[in-house]
Amino acid sequence: MTAALTLTTHSAIAEIAPATWDGLGDGNPFTTHRFLHALEASGSVGPGTGWQPLHLTVERDGRIVGAAPLYAKSHSQGEYIFDHAWAEAYMRAGGRYYPKLQGAVPFTPASGARLLAAEPAVRQALLAGMTQVAQRGGASGAHVTFCTEDEARLGEEAGFLPRVTQQFHWLNRGYAHFDDFLAALSSRKRKAIRKERARAQGFGGTIRHLRGDDLRPRHWDAFWAFYQDTGGRKWGRPYLTRAFFDRIHQTMRDDILLVLALRDDQPIAGALNFIGPDALYGRYWGCVEDHAFLHFELCYHQAIDHAIAHGLARVEAGAQGEHKLARGYEPVPIHSLHWVSDEGFLRALADYLDQERRAMGQEIDALAHWTPFRKQG
Missing domain, CATH: 3.40.630.30 (Gcn5-related N-acetyltransferase (GNAT))
Incomplete structure (x- = not known):
């Protein structure tokens, strides 16, 4: 029985x-x-x-x-x-x-x-x-x-x-490098993405990937400012509390990829991702300075770079956004x-x-x- x-x-x-x-x-x-x-x-x-x-x-x-x-x-x-x-x-x-x-x-x-x-x-x-x-x-x-x-x-x-x-998800078809992914695109789209990345990366600073013990409380202070700005504009008030980010720093920092844009060693924009067994999940983005295409670079192209480098099958970049289509994310x-x-x-x-x-x-x-x-x- x-x-x-x-x-x-x-x-x-x-x-x-x-x-x-x-x-x-x-x-x-x-x-x-x-x-x-x-x-x-x-x-x-x-x-x-x-x-x-x-x-x-x-x-x-x-x-x-x-x-x-x-x-x-x-x-x-x-x-x-x-x-x-x-x-x-x-x-x-x-x-x-x-x-x-x-x-x-x-x-x-x-x-x-x-x-x-x-x-x-x-x-x-x-x-x-x-x-x-x-x-x-x-x-x-x-x-x-x-x-x-x-x-x-x-x-x-x-x-x-x-x-x-x-x-819209990006699907990894066995690419060894970002250029392999670009080679699968039409010539016009390939050139557009290369031009977009060059423009974004020319914002006057550097882009860093932070994970695990590389993450520090000061990085969460910076990201909280980004999150509040984006959350306030999208939802009226952010859903998550400041304490949530302290918690995930304590218990989940090995599951997190924080992509930061820094100018004069100060964070000006960032994208928060969570890492799964076979996927990278883009969750939040924000900035305190506006720079052309920097949002697309941190949220989409850098996510693809990480997925390829770590053999992940896909990138899920969140809800909505037909602009993802032009950047190789598929419905x-x-x-x-x-x-x-x-x-x-x-x-x-x-x-x-x-x-x-x-x-x-x-x-x-x-x-x-x-x-x-x-x-x-």
Whole structure:
């Protein structure tokens, strides 16, 4: 007889042993215990933020065999898979959309496993557990964002609705050097990128890659100024607290690549990346001086340099940005799962998502036609 599975919710990641949690994951930096704990310990999520931790675990014979980062949400900010229109429609129909459950990594539009378990049956139990927790807690539904394609298929079998959006990723096709990548581009695009890099690197200073013990508190002081400027312009207020950066310096500096532009030995711009087993994830950028093309250099070209040098399969440079296309980043599908308890709204949502998936497939195909790579035949 198969042993029964027991579901438990946790109001803090600290309730779960780091080795237990990380032993279920795949090394993605954003679903590690240390990253999720940094968000909570720094006050970036938790009371007053609209992100209330409610992490889910599955036990068998007293041992945790599955887990999922889960949050009760009172808004739809910081998710990057947009459902604001759904919330408005739900409330116009007389329903209460918030709270909802979000299986996600806060403020992080990077794909990866959200159902941390080796066995499909355990991943199914996590999905079923989300719907149960939503129903018991009076949430309108449960959403799993930036999940893997395999999880999307499993979720559809479990009654969740699959959604497809898109991002731009750079894919490493075995390049030994940046020039090998450029050789795959059309002549015009190759010349444009070389000219752009020369212009950016001529800003009057130097560019440094900092990782591990090369990172110092003064570098985080500088980056905090960059982050506040960018966050204030994009979101009205930054999502992350200053304490978050101190936390990741303590626990994650080997997982971080900070690319800084310095002039007269003073940081004037920077791009923060996280390093995964097979990918580099660009997360935040900011500056205190404007220089032509420096944003593209630090965020995109330097990321490609690092990925090639370290044999990483891809660079994920964050949400949105068709300007990435001209720099060799390609359109790729992004998967998420959605379930609401109201059956009528669920049917309407299914019709909408069917149409959206078809339109998104056409958009990805159209964007792929405009990549800068040399056309074959």
